[in-house]
Amino acid sequence: MRVVIIGCGRVGAQAAAELDGHGEHVTVIDTDPRAFNRLPAAFGGVTVRGSGTDEDVLRSAGAELADVLMALTQGDNRNALAAQLGKHSFGLPRVIAKINDPLRAEAYRSLGLETMCRTTILSRALVTAALEGAEATQGEVSPPTAEPLRGAPPPGSRAHDQAAASSTSSPASAAAEEERG
Numbered sequence: 001m002r003v004v005i006i007g008c009g010r011v012g013a014q015a016a017a018e019l020d021g022h023g024e025h026v027t028v029i030d031t032d033p034r035a036f037n038r039l040p041a042a043f044g045g046v047t048v049r050g051s052g053t054d055e056d057v058l059r060s061a062g063a064e065l066a067d068v069l070m071a072l073t074q075g076d077n078r079n080a081l082a083a084q085l086g087k088h089s090f091g092l093p094r095v096i097a098k099i100n101d102p103l104r105a106e107a108y109r110s111l112g113l114e115t116m117c118r119t120t121i122l123s124r125a126l127v128t129a130a131l132e133g134a135e136a137t138q139g140e141v142s143p144p145t146a147e148p149l150r151g152a153p154p155p156g157s158r159a160h161d162q163a164a165a166s167s168t169s170s171p172a173s174a175a176a177e178e179e180r181g
Contacts, residue, residue: 004029004066006052006082007073011098011118013038015070020045027061052082055089063090071097076104083113 001024005012008030017040020026026045029052030036036047050057052071063069069086071079076099083097097113099105102120109115 001025001067002062002065003027003068003070004058004061004063004086005070005072006030006079007071007098008032008035008038008047009072009074010038012070012072015072016045017043027066029057029061053078053085055085058082058085058090063092066090066092068092068094068096071095073098074100076101080104080108080111080113083108084111087112 003016003019003024003026005016005019005026005028008016008028012028012030013035016026016028020043026043027048028036028039028045029048029050031049031051033049039045039047046061048057048061050060052058052073063086066086069083069090069092071082071086073079073082076097079097079099083095086092086095095113097108097115099108099115099117100119102117105115105117105120
């Protein structure tokens with residue numbers, strides 16, 4: 001699969017590195033040549049200096065042959081414009097635009113653009129972690145390993161820790177508690 005990524009910030013560089021690691025043909029476009037330093041030394045893709053909203057730059061990056069174009073700059077409007085160029089000027093089958101403002105998602109979808117809003121994704125993961133007891137580890141939210149009991153305090157809460165401590169008391173302390181009671 002041929003992928004063109006516009007924007008070599010943290011998200012773009014990580015996506016490029018992961019896709020490259022899966023053996024995909026990746027081309028990354030950025031206006032700042034220092035941005036390419038975020039790519040790992042083993043990156044086997046192509047880097048192109050220029051604006052992803054410039055049709056000539058997109059052509060020189062091979063956008064017309066791409067299977068996917070990912071607009072991952074820090075600017076929602078820049079991403080929408082680059083995605084529209086990919087979709088309408090180059091007729092690409094799949095175009096994804098990263099957006100930060102969830103209020104823009106519907107407007108961009110009405111233009112036929114697939115969007116990913118990291119604000120929405122992160123807030124949903126955090127709500128899941130809070131309500132369902134998911135664990136947040138190393139910046140990643142993962143689902144709980146077991147179904148929480150109805151009415152049971154969520155893992156990580158004080159009430160859960162206290163309940164766990166009392167249920168794991170030693171037989172000697174349980175016997176002493178029984179004698180007192």
